[in-house]
Structures are given as C-alpha cells and as structure tokens.
Amino acid sequence: MRPIGEKLVIATHNPGKLREIAALVAPLGIACSPPPTLHFGSTGSSATG
Numbered sequence: 001m002r003p004i005g006e007k008l009v010i011a012t013h014n015p016g017k018l019r020e021i022a023a024l025v026a027p028l029g030i031a032c033s034p035p036p037t038l039h040f041g042s043t044g045s046s047a048t049g
Helices: 016-029
Strands: 008-010 031-033
Touching: 016 031
Parallel strands: 008 031
Antiparallel strands: none
16 A cells, blocks of 8 residues: 555544544554644625625
C-alpha cells in the first residue's frame, strides 16, 4: 500500500468523532487533527446585496 501521509485533517469540531477516527487510523501511523480555525477578512460586499 502506498503511504498517504502522516497527518490527516478531520473536518469535524466534534472531539468524540475525532477520537474515533484517530483510533481507526492510528495503526496505519497516521495522526489526526481538527480543522484549523479559519479567519476570513471582509470581502467588501454584504450578504444582502
């Protein structure tokens, strides 16, 4: 099997789900982490038009 990497970002903020997935991939040598907190700046437009 071809290695896919050492770290996997799991798109959840649920700590229980993150632990479950981390336990599944740990035997493959893959560490899991939650998604980073993203901060978006102002785009100069509003959602209302």
